[in-house]
Amino acid sequence: MKTLTVEQATPGLGRLVELALAGEQIQIRKGSGVVELRPAQASQTASDESLTPREALRRLQEDARLTPQQAEAYLRELREEWLAVESRRPT
Numbered sequence: 109m110k111t112l113t114v115e116q117a118t119p120g121l122g123r124l125v126e127l128a129l130a131g132e133q134i135q136i137r138k139g140s141g142v143v144e145l146r147p148a149q150a151s152q153t154a155s156d157e158s159l160t161p162r163e164a165l166r167r168l169q170e171d172a173r174l175t176p177q178q179a180e181a182y183l184r185e186l187r188e189e190w191l192a193v194e195s196r197r198p199t
Contacts, residue, residue: 109133111142131175146173 110124110132117124117136124145128134134145147170159167169179 109135111135111137114138129170131169131173131179133173146170 110127112124112134114136124134128145129147135142136145149171165179165183168174174182
C-alpha cells in the first residue's frame with residue numbers, strides 16, 4: 109500500500125490513477141485525514157449487462173482489491189484446476 113501526501117500525489121496523479129485501476133492500494137494524506145484512491149463501483153449490476161470473461165475477472169480483481177500478482181496467481185490456480193479436470197475426462 110502506498111501512502112502519499114497531497115503534495116507528493118499531485119504531480120503524478122495520472123500514474124496513481126493507473127495504479128489504482130490495476131489494483132494497487134493508494135492512500136493520500138492531508139493533515140490527519142486520509143482518503144483512498146480506488147476504482148468506483150459500476151452503477152449497473154452484472155445481471156443488467158453481458159460481460160466478457162476478461163471484464164468479469166477485471167471487475168473481480170477491482171472489487172477484491174487484488175494486486176496484479178495476486179490476480180495472476182488466482183488465474184494460474186484456475187487454469188491448473190481446469191487442466192486437472194480435463195485430463196480426467198475420457199477421450
